[in-house]
Amino acid sequence: MELLFLGTGAGVPAKIRNVTSLALKLLDERKAVWLFDCGEATQHQILSTNLKPRKIEKIFITHLHGDHIFGLPGFLGSRSFQGGTSLLTIYGPKGIKEFIDVSLKISDTHLQYPLEIIEIDEGTVFQDKQFTVEALPLDHALPSIGYRIIESDKPGTLQADRLAEMGIKPGPHFKHLKEGKSITLEDGSVIHGADFLGPHQKGRIVAILGDTRPCDNAVELARDADLLVHEATFSADSAEMAHNYFHSTTAQAADIAMRANVRSLVLTHISSRYGKDDWASMREEARSIFANSDIAFDFMEIDIPYSNRETGE
């Protein structure tokens, strides 16, 4: 599980930061990539990475501002042109379907794969054995969604070697033991599954939020997460401007990370008013409040390792 930032700017593209998009790479986990937002020229950014558009199975849109969605129609067409045939599902606020439908209709774009568009507001928007994605509304000029991506815990593996030493062989018993249940052998002795299971691997949690002022739902979405991606459109001294434009400062994002007890914070959606020389100080503004903070740049890729908080139930 890695996060690849495709665009880390705000509002309008700049040479050094494109408008917003990031890819959650789940290649090891499910041979797939999930995209979060798709600003204009996201497909151009992808050309400079090893991402394959056909591997992108889901796109989560946080909100409908142009810098988060105007790359969608072109990306959808190119995914088809480049041989994508598998289902693509798009999640986003009400209105995303009309935008996509009209764009594809007017441009006479015929996709060679099934496209599913699911308009959401809050709640569990996706769930399978591996992952759950939950959504809550944030505080922005128009409906903006924060996503919490929860990887399912992996149960510990059964220690078959130890059981074999005790004369217990693979068979129906194993299923019960794997589930942590107890079994009674023919000699009347009782074996507890929990005693023969390796440690649980706690799943990872990533929170990826749309544009927002600091708000309680941001804390809730990020609670105990391994990684929080939070916007920081402005530097710490511009809290009033951030408020007026429905955005956050570096310091506010760090405060959310601290309150949510996350493991790490990455700031993105940096206004183009800030240049290279400002980024280090913006990072420090966050670090002075929450130490494990970083500031994203286009094409930054970070690994999201398992935490050491393993639970040996």
Place this chain on the structure above:
Amino acid sequence: MELLFLGTGAGVPAKIRNVTSLALKLLDERKAVWLFDCGEATQHQILSTNLKPRKIEKIFITHLHGDHIFGLPGFLGSRSFQGGTSLLTIYGPKGIKEFIDVSLKISDTHLQYPLEIIEIDEGTVFQDKQFTVEALPLDHALPSIGYRIIESDKPGTLQADRLAEMGIKPGPHFKHLKEGKSITLEDGSVIHGADFLGPHQKGRIVAILGDTRPCDNAVELARDADLLVHEATFSADSAEMAHNYFHSTTAQAADIAMRANVRSLVLTHISSRYGKDDWASMREEARSIFANSDIAFDFMEIDIPYSNRETGE
């Protein structure tokens, strides 16, 4: 009058050729720039030029395929964000208004300048003292327009020095003479304006065509033009494929240029199947039919000088 190619590729963006857009720079003529087509990331390309979005007063769309229009919503928003306040007029086939209106509505984009969208099919789509723009349909998979931009002729300047030598001073007479009329002096002698006018400066003609198979309307639009911009999606040996996809080859574009008696031809909309090593041979395919041919590349800028065909009426 210069032509700046912002995107010269076809269908999908490639690292080296973006999707279609070109800028007709009329800074000397009217302190303005006209854009022809606006594929995705046209505003990104503009960032690498000295073009000012607020100077773009008109956008002519040739057809509604995504690679020609998906950059529009983002460009419109950024032109506003960057301080554009003057009227912008967009011309294009039926459907362009719905695409723009829905994109701006869904993304809650409020422009700080008046936007006029004129849906056209053929005929004179714009005319003022300086320029006339005519449109004709081409032969593509969906309605595609070719544009003929005609600069008005500049009348010759009145040779006031020569008239002064003859004792004729500035006054009401001058107006008549400037218009090429004759006047009768008090002594009964007749002065013909035509004898005292410098040479007319014939206006320039540029033909910029949308995607098309070779067709008669392309010849008509390009007749005697100073410059023809014609698509050449495929090389000369792929005429059948070009036909099936409603496109042209290098050789077909050169044939149109020859039949239309243009001064120069620039090929654009080059398929990404062709790489750097192919372009010289593609140019030669055109030159073997029409000598004054060139192949466009992103950021190529060409001057369009007045021809020497001055008419000394």
